[in-house]
Amino acid sequence: DSGVTQTPKHLITATGQRVTLRCSPRSGDLSVYWYQQSLDQGLQFLIQYYNGEERAKGNILERFSAQQFPDLHSELNLSSLELGDSALYFCASSVAGRNTDTQYFGPGTRLTVL
């Protein structure tokens, strides 16, 4: 158990809908990362937050947004969902958000868009 929790574990929704994925980092970790893992794209970095502020941005679509709250939990919002958004979404956390800090991954949320 990495100490990172993600909810829900599974999510099934329809195209055009909006969903919110939630992540609680390890106790003491200030930085949160979001990744998408799909069948054809591998593990893709989406976005990173550090202590409530956006720190780095990756291949995140404009339909997707995220935030980190004062209690350090984070939410990833996916809107106008398309079939191609079906994937595993992982959250990771690290102590201070440096690349040399170990990232601890949560168990993921499996999103299925029908």
Next chain:
Amino acid sequence: GESVGLHLPTLSVQEGDNSIINCAYSNSASDYFIWYKQESGKGPQFIIDIRSNMDKRQGQRVTVLLNKTVKHLSLQIAATQPGDSAVYFCAEGKTSYDKVIFGPGTSLSVIP
């Protein structure tokens, strides 16, 4: 459990043998490299890392080798065990506040 289902390169190894998983990284400016292990139904798990000022680093049963000349990274697992069966990802980044890029992964299958 859940699996990624990618058409990944696959390495099959007999239990007890040594495994070598290779990775070519893309950015010559990368100076920090990490290996992750992802078991079926779980998130990636940190194994070992190495900075560009080193060419070898050893952990418990694992060794990472870095060849900056040809932008190549390898993970050696000694005395491979069934519990080592997983997808292994290399990742590259810079020792600054920048994103880490993951490679496509290699599936390791250990034959008992």
